[in-house]
Amino acid sequence: MVSDDSRLIRVSRAIDAPAKRVFAFLANAENHQALDTSGMVRGSADHARLDRVGAVFVMNMYNPIMGDHQVENHVVVYEPDRALGWAPSEPGAEPAGHTYVYRLTPLAHGRTEVSQTYDWSAFTHLDMIGYLPVVNRDELLASLDLLAAALDTPR
Template sequence: MSNEQQTITVSRIIDAPAGDLFHLLSNPERHHEVDGSGMVISDEKTNRIAAVGDVFTMNMHNAKMGDYKTDNHVTGFDHNKLLAWQTAVAGTEPTGWEWVWELQALGSDSTEVTLTYDWAKVTDPKILKTVSFPVISKEELEESLNKLAAAVSGG
């Protein structure tokens, strides 16, 4: 198992300041705009992400589970540089998969954005048996970066 892929990482340069990108990403109300998988429907009117330990709730949908909610536990926060969270079905604790957004300013109006989907910390045998990782494809992650670029320039 140690040789199996447990992360997918994509990067691209977006013509926007890191602060503008961070402002958008730290607002769960806008996450549906940057979801390349099509599973994020809306947020549950949670506050802006402000620190490690924050939890925000999202309304989700996919063919396998139908409509459901997730609680997203913030595991990384560095203003204008990093946002990370572990996802769990609402009302449960995270089981190990994590989303990491890294922003590297390349000047005042350009940022390298790296998005990592990491399921390396998933160790529960039941989850590993029932969930076929990766749930999200590299193409869907790349689409998230494309949608982020469009969302930041349009609003």
């Protein structure tokens, strides 16, 4: 399934892993580079676990505009084994108004429907709005494929 509103992209697919396992993988910032299809994520800077709304984790990033830099990600959705999302910001600043949210729906036989939404409808940095979305629909779909591949191991 793919949804693409003017400032929101949502993709989903079934993954052969239970929701608890998918959630645990996503809640570990160390794993985020393995899901990156944009080429921007370099790795976790603080090795944090996403464990509650309000938690902040820092990622090392790169893009041609800013070069090497860090991004703080503020956890805005935390529902164990059901949903996890964050809002990026420059270090020490409030989130810029775009979010990444994963929603997990358990399916039969230990499978999970995983939906990923990138929403920039509340983005506040108008001088940067022309650079959004930072990821497109194809990249989000490919990221879910990488998630499925990462979880495709013996249970």
